[in-house]
Amino acid sequence: MIQAVPGHFPSPRVLIRRRLFASQVLALFGALVAFPAVALGQTAFTVPALPFNIPYLPSPSLDWTVKIGVDGTMTPSFYGSKNFTFSPSPIFSIQRAGSPEKFTSSLDNPSIALLDFGRFRLGPVGKFVAARNASSDNALSGLRKVSAAVELGAFAEYYPVDWFRTRLEVRNGFGGHKGVAGDLSADAIIPLDQGFTFSAGPRLSLKNAQAVSPYFDINTAESLASGLPTFRVKGTTTSAGAGAQLGYMLTSQWEVHANVEYERLFNGAAKSPLVKSRGSPDQLTFGLGLSYSFDVKVK
Amino acid sequence: MLHHLRSTKILSVLLFPILINACAMFETGEAKLKRVRTISIISAMGDELSFTRSGLNGMDNHSQRYSIKSWKLDDAIVKQAGALIATHFQVQPIAYDPELFYSHSGKDSPITPLNLIRDDPLKQLLRTQAQQQSPDAYVVIVKAESTIGPSNRTVEGAGVVKYNALFGSCVQIHALYEIRVYDGHTLDLLEKRPAAPLDNASVTKLAGPSRIVDESYMPSAGDPAQNEKLQAAIVTLIERSLQPTLGDLHLADLQ
Numbered sequence: 001m002i003q004a005v006p007g008h009f010p011s012p013r014v015l016i017r018r019r020l021f022a023s024q025v026l027a028l029f030g031a032l033v034a035f036p037a038v039a040l041g042q043t044a045f046t047v048p049a050l051p052f053n054i055p056y057l058p059s060p061s062l063d064w065t066v067k068i069g070v071d072g073t074m075t076p077s078f079y080g081s082k083n084f085t086f087s088p089s090p091i092f093s094i095q096r097a098g099s100p101e102k103f104t105s106s107l108d109n110p111s112i113a114l115l116d117f118g119r120f121r122l123g124p125v126g127k128f129v130a131a132r133n134a135s136s137d138n139a140l141s142g143l144r145k146v147s148a149a150v151e152l153g154a155f156a157e158y159y160p161v162d163w164f165r166t167r168l169e170v171r172n173g174f175g176g177h178k179g180v181a182g183d184l185s186a187d188a189i190i191p192l193d194q195g196f197t198f199s200a201g202p203r204l205s206l207k208n209a210q211a212v213s214p215y216f217d218i219n220t221a222e223s224l225a226s227g228l229p230t231f232r233v234k235g236t237t238t239s240a241g242a243g244a245q246l247g248y249m250l251t252s253q254w255e256v257h258a259n260v261e262y263e264r265l266f267n268g269a270a271k272s273p274l275v276k277s278r279g280s281p282d283q284l285t286f287g288l289g290l291s292y293s294f295d296v297k298v299k
Numbered sequence: 300m301l302h303h304l305r306s307t308k309i310l311s312v313l314l315f316p317i318l319i320n321a322c323a324m325f326e327t328g329e330a331k332l333k334r335v336r337t338i339s340i341i342s343a344m345g346d347e348l349s350f351t352r353s354g355l356n357g358m359d360n361h362s363q364r365y366s367i368k369s370w371k372l373d374d375a376i377v378k379q380a381g382a383l384i385a386t387h388f389q390v391q392p393i394a395y396d397p398e399l400f401y402s403h404s405g406k407d408s409p410i411t412p413l414n415l416i417r418d419d420p421l422k423q424l425l426r427t428q429a430q431q432q433s434p435d436a437y438v439v440i441v442k443a444e445s446t447i448g449p450s451n452r453t454v455e456g457a458g459v460v461k462y463n464a465l466f467g468s469c470v471q472i473h474a475l476y477e478i479r480v481y482d483g484h485t486l487d488l489l490e491k492r493p494a495a496p497l498d499n500a501s502v503t504k505l506a507g508p509s510r511i512v513d514e515s516y517m518p519s520a521g522d523p524a525q526n527e528k529l530q531a532a533i534v535t536l537i538e539r540s541l542q543p544t545l546g547d548l549h550l551a552d553l554q
Contacts, residue, residue, distance in 0.1 A: 098445065098506040098507060099445065099446060100446055114411055115410060115411070117409045118451045119452070159450045159451060159452070161356070161359075162353055162356055162449075191355060191462065191465065192464060193466045194469055196464075297547075
């Protein structure tokens with residue numbers, strides 16, 4: 001049985017919260033723009049270092065660049081959905097002053113390089129997969145709630161040349177799912193002009209049946225409640241696609257960036273009635289972000 | 300009750316030296332510098348200039364190196380740092396072999412957690428090279444590294460980087476260095492600080508003193524050792540950054 005899925009409208013409470021968040025961000029940006037020292041690109045703040053040194057940890061007494069900003073992303077409201085959800089998220093990073101930012105794609109998950117040969121890096125990686133509630137989208141009505149999952153694993157990154165990056169992540173799930181997921185991506189990083197960078201490349205994702213079953217299996221009770229036929233994921237779910245990013249430094253402090261990722265699901269979960277009847281195997285994510293950087297001296 | 304009091308006393312006697320030790324361990328470099336009267340300066344920025352292409356550079360991953368021995372950069376650095384430090388400390392000249400310091404400038408281990416616990420290679424070198432003078436502190440100036448562009452490629456010390464983009468290119472010169480302060484008696488590292496960028500107005504970033512220049516500074520425009528414009532620009536980067544860096548280390552007055 002096919003059900004009509006209404007559009008995803010945010011509640012008034014969510015709208016108020018978003019407006020408040022937007023006004024706070026605007027106020028913060030306004031304050032920073034009004035601060036002449038920052039606009040001139042000088043050190044914005046000098047803060048005293050800790051009154052003691054912590055053995056074995058690098059001294060924080062340095063010049064640091066702090067980046068703050070906001071990202072707005074439209075993502076499928078659940079994996080396999082044809083509806084979109086808007087999610088704003090803050091941008092915050094601290095790095096040694098002057099260090100150029102390392103390339104990251106919007107698909108990269110938080111990672112730490114324990115082995116760093118410059119062109120080749122290896123280390124642990126983690127990903128948080130939010131819980132899936134039937135109440136979040138009408139297409140999920142009658143289906144069970146899937147708890148949040150944490151995926152932990154390893155990543156490897158290799159730059160054969162300065163302008164080309166390949167990255168592999170393999171992660172094992174805990175909590176909401178207990179399967180294995182792997183992501184492989186390649187990006188050509190093309191500097192168009194000073195401060196204007198375009199990057200794009202192919203993507204390939206593999207997930208075993210245990211990694212997708214909690215989200216796409218439909219048991220008898222769920223079938224009765226949702227009107228969808230029973231289904232059990234068999235084999236590996238593959239998704240292939242492409243992604244692109246555009247970054248532009250408006251000034252040495254202000255930066256705008258946009259990104260788009262497309263993937264198409266094949267096999268496994270792609271055959272689920274949830275995707276076939278109420279969702280789509282074509283998954284599109286796109287986002288836009290604005291950030292501001294300023295220097296802080298710790299002495 | 301008496302037994303309990305005795306145990307407390309024994310515990311206090313045992314804990315006191317540990318606490319004193321811990322305080323010394325957590326003491327800041329600035330506090331440790333208060334005991335310093337005499338300082339010897341060692342500069343090991345090197346006698347090479349690198350030329351690196353970044354961005355759309357085809358399959359070229361290598362940097363070219365040119366000798367700039369005739370520039371006598373290290374002598375100039377020792378002279379200028381000495382003049383700045385002499386306002387607060389007594390500078391004690393020291394004889395050392397800079398070649399040995401070039402190869403021990405303390406490159407990070409690829410196994411990143413090891414960098415937090417491994418022994419400083421310069422400390423060992425100071426022990427063998429310069430101990431006979433025994434000042435209260437050594438100020439050692441060595442090459443520092445910075446990544447270039449979005450990849451993990453690095454440049455160090457003095458050099459020129461050419462960024463190739465699809466619609467244009469730019470040339471940047473750099474003088475990346477770090478100042479380390481060692482206790483002259485224990486040879487413990489008291490403080491270290493890389494020279495910071497002189498301003499952050501450029502969108503092409505490097506983690507240290509650098510500046511955008513025109514094509515005439517390129518090593519391809521002739522022998523870089525003979526390029527007086529390039530030499531003057533690199534020396535100016537060092538001169539402009541030495542005072543603020545030494546000032547941040549509490550070794551000289553801030554401008």
